[in-house]
Amino acid sequence: MDKESNYTPNHIPVKERVENIIGSIFFVAYGAYGVWTNDLHLVFGRRSPGIHLHDIAAWLMFAASICGCVVLLTVVVDHYDQRNNETNYKKIADVFKKSGIAFAILSILAWALMEIF
Template structure:
């Protein structure tokens, strides 16, 4: 197999990796708790806070999981020494847009209900 001698794998600083792992764990736990009590609270910065229940809460939790996957893909990419950064970039983009789609769908469903 052809090996590129000029290739250097991605280096993600340890601080950024730890932040991504910590935020992923916290976000997944927060979403799981919100779904468990059937009240997923989304604070608003410039608008009213939102409390999601039932299906909209589950869809928002799916958006949370997509965000976790995007953050964790950066960490996994750091440890993967193969020349496949484009695959990780594609993975992150797919789940980023999927997550935003879940986010918007959840809010629309909350408004319609």
């Protein structure tokens, strides 16, 4: 018996898959609209007015949202992949998580610099 014959693929509940797909669509749509209008509004809480990202800051945050989409969709793709490569999906998700965080930080820094100057 080889290792593959005993392998059982990951099972991700339907609710989680649907939430990830809807979340991905939302992130792309909201980010694309924000870039298109050159006003990507981020809200940090109910009483916070949030910030409005423009130009390069909006584009960098849009890149962060695309990275977030990839992370969400790796879970969905992993569910349908019958091969034993969960570790590859985890590595992909980790790279895009770190990239998304980096893009978000760069976006906020760009926004702050634009506010100062």
